[in-house]
Amino acid sequence: MARRRKEGSVLRRLADYRKWWYALSLLLIVPGTISLVLFGLRLGIDFTGGSLIEIKAPAGIDADEVRDAFGDKYGDPVVQSTSAGTYQVRVKQLDPEQHNDLLASARKTLGPQAEELRFETVGPSISEELRNKAFLSVGLGSLLILLYIAYAFRNVPKPASSWRFGTTTIVTLLHDILFTLGAFSLLGYFTGMEVDATFVAALLTAVGYSVHDTIVVFDRIRENLIKRPGRRFVDTVNYSIAQTLVRSLNTSLTLILVLVAMYLFGGESLHAFVLALLLGTLIGTYSSIFNAAPLLVSWQLWAEKRSRQD
Amino acid sequence: MATTLKRIRIAFAGILALAVLVGLVVWPSGPDLKLFGMDKQLKIHEGLDLEGGSHLVYEADMSKVPKQERKDRLDGAVDVIDRRVNALGVSEPLVQANQSAGKYRVIVELPGVTDVEQASKIIGATVKMEFREQDPKAKPDPKNPLSGYAKDSNLTGADFKRANVGFNQQTGEPEINITFNGAGAKKFAAMTRRSVGKPIAILLDGAIISAPRVSQEISDGNAVITGGFQVQEAKDLALQLNAGALPVPVKQVEQRTVGPTLGQDSVQKSLAAGLIGLVLVAAFMILYYRLPGALAVLALLLYTGIMISLFKLIPVTLTLAGIAGFILSIGIAVDANILIFERMREELRDGRSLPTALEVGFSRAFTSIRDSNAASLLMSAVLYTFGSGTIRGFAVVLALGVIISLFSAITVSRTLMRLAVRTVLANKPALWDVVRTDGAAPEGGKRA
Numbered sequence A: 001m002a003r004r005r006k007e008g009s010v011l012r013r014l015a016d017y018r019k020w021w022y023a024l025s026l027l028l029i030v031p032g033t034i035s036l037v038l039f040g041l042r043l044g045i046d047f048t049g050g051s052l053i054e055i056k057a058p059a060g061i062d063a064d065e066v067r068d069a070f071g072d073k074y075g076d077p078v079v080q081s082t083s084a085g086t087y088q089v090r091v092k093q094l095d096p097e098q099h100n101d102l103l104a105s106a107r108k109t110l111g112p113q114a115e116e117l118r119f120e121t122v123g124p125s126i127s128e129e130l131r132n133k134a135f136l137s138v139g140l141g142s143l144l145i146l147l148y149i150a151y152a153f154r155n156v157p158k159p160a161s162s163w164r165f166g167t168t169t170i171v172t173l174l175h176d177i178l179f180t181l182g183a184f185s186l187l188g189y190f191t192g193m194e195v196d197a198t199f200v201a202a203l204l205t206a207v208g209y210s211v212h213d214t215i216v217v218f219d220r221i222r223e224n225l226i227k228r229p230g231r232r233f234v235d236t237v238n239y240s241i242a243q244t245l246v247r248s249l250n251t252s253l254t255l256i257l258v259l260v261a262m263y264l265f266g267g268e269s270l271h272a273f274v275l276a277l278l279l280g281t282l283i284g285t286y287s288s289i290f291n292a293a294p295l296l297v298s299w300q301l302w303a304e305k306r307s308r309q310d
Numbered sequence B: 001m002a003t004t005l006k007r008i009r010i011a012f013a014g015i016l017a018l019a020v021l022v023g024l025v026v027w028p029s030g031p032d033l034k035l036f037g038m039d040k041q042l043k044i045h046e047g048l049d050l051e052g053g054s055h056l057v058y059e060a061d062m063s064k065v066p067k068q069e070r071k072d073r074l075d076g077a078v079d080v081i082d083r084r085v086n087a088l089g090v091s092e093p094l095v096q097a098n099q100s101a102g103k104y105r106v107i108v109e110l111p112g113v114t115d116v117e118q119a120s121k122i123i124g125a126t127v128k129m130e131f132r133e134q135d136p137k138a139k140p141d142p143k144n145p146l147s148g149y150a151k152d153s154n155l156t157g158a159d160f161k162r163a164n165v166g167f168n169q170q171t172g173e174p175e176i177n178i179t180f181n182g183a184g185a186k187k188f189a190a191m192t193r194r195s196v197g198k199p200i201a202i203l204l205d206g207a208i209i210s211a212p213r214v215s216q217e218i219s220d221g222n223a224v225i226t227g228g229f230q231v232q233e234a235k236d237l238a239l240q241l242n243a244g245a246l247p248v249p250v251k252q253v254e255q256r257t258v259g260p261t262l263g264q265d266s267v268q269k270s271l272a273a274g275l276i277g278l279v280l281v282a283a284f285m286i287l288y289y290r291l292p293g294a295l296a297v298l299a300l301l302l303y304t305g306i307m308i309s310l311f312k313l314i315p316v317t318l319t320l321a322g323i324a325g326f327i328l329s330i331g332i333a334v335d336a337n338i339l340i341f342e343r344m345r346e347e348l349r350d351g352r353s354l355p356t357a358l359e360v361g362f363s364r365a366f367t368s369i370r371d372s373n374a375a376s377l378l379m380s381a382v383l384y385t386f387g388s389g390t391i392r393g394f395a396v397v398l399a400l401g402v403i404i405s406l407f408s409a410i411t412v413s414r415t416l417m418r419l420a421v422r423t424v425l426a427n428k429p430a431l432w433d434v435v436r437t438d439g440a441a442p443e444g445g446k447r448a
Helices: A002-011 A014-038 A063-070 A096-110 A124-152 A162-191 A197-227 A233-265 A268-309 B002-026 B067-088 B117-124 B182-194 B231-244 B260-313 B320-349 B354-386 B390-421
Strands: A050-056 A078-081 A087-091 A115-122 B033-035 B038-040 B053-060 B094-100 B103-111 B129-133 B160-167 B174-180 B200-204 B207-210 B222-225 B250-258
Touching: A002 A014, A014 A162, A014 A233, A014 A268, A050 A096, A063 A078, A063 A087, A063 A096, A096 A115, A096 B117, A115 A124, A115 B260, A124 A162, A124 A197, A124 B250, A124 B354, A162 A197, A162 A268, A197 A233, A197 A268, A197 B320, A197 B354, A197 B390, A233 A268, A233 B260, A233 B320, A268 B260, A268 B320, B002 B260, B002 B390, B053 B067, B053 B117, B067 B094, B067 B103, B067 B117, B067 B231, B117 B250, B129 B182, B160 B231, B174 B182, B174 B231, B200 B231, B207 B231, B250 B260, B260 B320, B260 B390, B320 B354, B320 B390, B354 B390
Parallel strands: none
Antiparallel strands: A050 A087, A050 A115, A078 A087, A115 B250, B033 B038, B053 B103, B053 B250, B094 B103, B129 B200, B160 B174, B174 B222, B200 B207
């Protein structure tokens, strides 16, 4: 019983340990950020242009043999094996005639039963547009969230301010984006996982979900500030986090159950997409509990300190 | 109290009726909808990534076309490509114009077609159409049918609107009606005025396909070619003319082809994965939240049914990303229930009675649910605006999911719970999980 009480007391004072959480966040973000700077993201043809052929080679043929079979007539092919036992071959942009030519010459080596499962080709004007839209949608998405939260929390009582709520949400959002991008940079470097247009959708959805989570905690803080005025801000925040903790964990748990099932048993072509959602959801759950509300406390204390100095 | 109970019963009856309707729509061999003369086939429309097929994007080169004409030219190109695609004999093809960021594109979807070399040649062929008048100065060369005509012409495919087969009212013979657009009609009037009694050659890619003689000046842009055609001949010629006049050159810029095996494989796996996920979530909800959890699972089943019905009725074309969005939206639907149940528990711990805790829990959780779902809707809107193809499908499904999940949690779950608290079930605390005391209690041990 005594042990339980102690455990519970940490959970009830989460914001008091905020410096630890900030350190943990740094630990989570720094490796990926270094990878982002050094290796960048491994961009798929959606963003670079080019063609991709997914082929089911007969048993016993490895990636090197597939590469040789395709030859370098249409650019040096980049071959990536998938977990479903197929191969993805990336070459420069092909027109339909070149595509059939390349496929025919590859089949000379691989055998006529080598089945083409998928063929995609993206021209430079499309890839440029997809790149622009990716930046625009992340940027505009963040801006809309900031405005929305500033509006939704407009009647939050002092000492908090709705803009502070909005800005804190954006900081958490950037934290989540940076972590997910970093993770995919590492995955790209070590496993060859590519980032395509659906990755952006997954990232935005996960971010939307993280904001969703953050709002639930903030909503509680607002309610408690109104219902229980005159307490220390940090106590109100601690209390609000504790009240919403079970809900946050349970909701994330259900979502993570679904996503893990989709990752393990779903189609191969969904893997990268589901993984981005999964990582985004995990980090989003963490950041809305351990970063968002504690950041409000840090900001509040900093503002109080500054006003005392003035 | 009596009226409230009556209201709850009416709501419950409404939910039951909805469930029956949804069941009818969802049932695989369910009847097709015949309402108010509307005849709607009830089936899930699968996207190309599931069904197998090709998605092609062509970009029109508008560099030589004045700004105000570009929209019309694009629409013209869509018409021509549509006719070419129909001539290919593909079932349920889709051809649509797409304008974004100053680019003019035509999107072509060919379900079931994976070898697009042939199709692509026909669709993107930049056949040049010209109408040439005779050149009086030229010396006719019997070996070269073109030699008697002017070297070039200002009346081209861009001026041509359409050709169709009609029948002469007096003779009953088939004839071809050609229509020009506004600018074309003026040019054609000038040309026919100069060419009365002489032939005008119609050329496709530099070869004469017809050279009818002009009997009088035609100023309204509607020409008729008569000349002892057989019906089939006339049809072929009209088709050639219609398919020939791409008003602006196009170039293929994107292709996504998915073989039928990959698509079906992904569908089955992903649906199975969704089902496994759903069963896990249901098990968790029932084990953790007991009776409310079980009721939420019922509401969730109805939610799933409503979503599938909407996919069939709207209809929403389901892509792989769409399925992911759907499964994700189940998570969101569960979240609304969890928010409410957690809130309810707090009220129960504060010593409120079950019915009061239920009402207070629902109303207190509502602002959180509303604010957080609004954020998800905002993100869906951004994705829909900036996304293309699959991402749009994902955004639509997610947005629908958010809206329907609100209904599911707020109306369906609440009605079921309101009904349950008025039965003998309310006397069994274990079903409502009142006994557990973990989670947050107010600090200092005092109750707020």
